[in-house]
Amino acid sequence: MSCALDWFGDRWTLLVIRDLMLGATRFKDFAASPEGIPTNILSDRLARLVEGGLVEKVPAGPGGKRFIYQLTEKGRALKPVVLAIRDWGLAWEPGTKVLLP
Amino acid sequence: MSCALDWFGDRWTLLVIRDLMLGATRFKDFAASPEGIPTNILSDRLARLVEGGLVEKVPAGPGGKRFIYQLTEKGRALKPVVLAIRDWGLAWEPGTKVLLP
DNA sequence: CAAGAAGCTTGTGTTTTGCAAGTAAAAATG
DNA sequence: CATTTTTACTTGCAAAACACAAGCTTCTTG
Numbered sequence: 001m002s003c004a005l006d007w008f009g010d011r012w013t014l015l016v017i018r019d020l021m022l023g024a025t026r027f028k029d030f031a032a033s034p035e036g037i038p039t040n041i042l043s044d045r046l047a048r049l050v051e052g053g054l055v056e057k058v059p060a061g062p063g064g065k066r067f068i069y070q071l072t073e074k075g076r077a078l079k080p081v082v083l084a085i086r087d088w089g090l091a092w093e094p095g096t097k098v099l100l101p
Numbered sequence: 102m103s104c105a106l107d108w109f110g111d112r113w114t115l116l117v118i119r120d121l122m123l124g125a126t127r128f129k130d131f132a133a134s135p136e137g138i139p140t141n142i143l144s145d146r147l148a149r150l151v152e153g154g155l156v157e158k159v160p161a162g163p164g165g166k167r168f169i170y171q172l173t174e175k176g177r178a179l180k181p182v183v184l185a186i187r188d189w190g191l192a193w194e195p196g197t198k199v200l201l202p
Numbered sequence: 203c204a205a206g207a208a209g210c211t212t213g214t215g216t217t218t219t220g221c222a223a224g225t226a227a228a229a230a231t232g
Numbered sequence: 233c234a235t236t237t238t239t240a241c242t243t244g245c246a247a248a249a250c251a252c253a254a255g256c257t258t259c260t261t262g
Contacts, residue, residue: 001119001183002136003197004190009112011250018102027209035103038251043210066208066259074193080185082102088182089105092175096104112219128240139220144241167228167239 007052008078012037013045017075018082020055025068049075108153109179113138114146118176119183121156126169150176 008014015037019030030042037045046069049055054075060066089096109115116138120131131143138146147170150156155176161167190197 001187001190002116003194004186005112005115009110009115011106011110014106014110015103028207031209038253039210040212040252041250044249077189077193081182081189084181084185085105086102088178089102092178093104129238132240140241141221141243142219 007048007054008081012041013049014078014082014085016042016045016049017054017071017078020069020071020075021079021082025070026060027069054078108149108155109182113142114150115179115183115186117143117146117150118155118172118179121170121172121176122180122183126171127161128170155179 008017012035015033015035016030019033024030024033027039027042027046030037030046031039046055050057050069052074053072055069056072057067057069060068086098090098109118113136116134116136117131120134125131125134128140128143128147131138131147132140147156151158151170153175154173156170157173158168158170161169187199191199
């Protein structure tokens with residue numbers, strides 16, 4: 001558990017991963033999330049996730065120099081974690097609603 | 102998810118909850134965990150967990166003034182989260198071993 | 203090709219953390 | 233019952249992380 005928390009044991013990383021699961025691919029997608037992650041934190045977290053092999057950058061277009069972010073298999077394997085946290089929040093935090101079906 | 106992470110979206114809280122699930126009840130039990138949580142952080146996290154209703158303090162003995170910590174139902178409901186994180190770590194972090202069966 | 207948007211980076215001040223040390227009360231010991 | 237030891241914290245301080253705002257290059261688009 002401690003090793004796992006080295007990667008996502010903070011306030012923002014799991015929200016970025018949730019956004020990726022919901023289909024976010026570009027920098028502004030994450031920045032536009034309702035929680036309002038600061039852009040320097042977002043930069044740092046994306047870089048850490050790429051370094052850890054949970055996320056990969058792939059070219060956005062054929063000849064372009066832009067990239068999109070997407071989960072690797074290692075990152076997608078976090079879906080049970082995200083769902084478990086969501087379910088706990090729905091059950092125990094009053095007034096929460098579902099975003100990820 | 103964001104509301105849930107308000108409670109345990111940090112480096113230490115989930116490790117404290119894991120220790121509670123493994124049977125830790127007293128301050129020194131948590132402090133003795135292999136990760137070596139600083140005692141001021143431990144104090145703060147226990148207080149936050151009690152405040153949030155995830156953990157309760159109950160008298161340790163009949164006439165004593167000491168307390169033990171134990172999970173409430175709300176806290177025990179985090180077991181799927183803890184297990185999901187453990188499973189991810191076992192699957193994707195090389196060299197990790199199981200502590201919580 | 204000018205104007206705007208996307209995708210970051212930098213700077214600054216505040217908050218949180220990690221580590222060491224200290225303290226007061228309870229429990230164990232002689 | 234006096235003394236030591238353990239327990240359960242709190243305090244102080246340096247270092248790291250964070251939030252917020254601003255700036256700065258590419259890209260796209262009219």
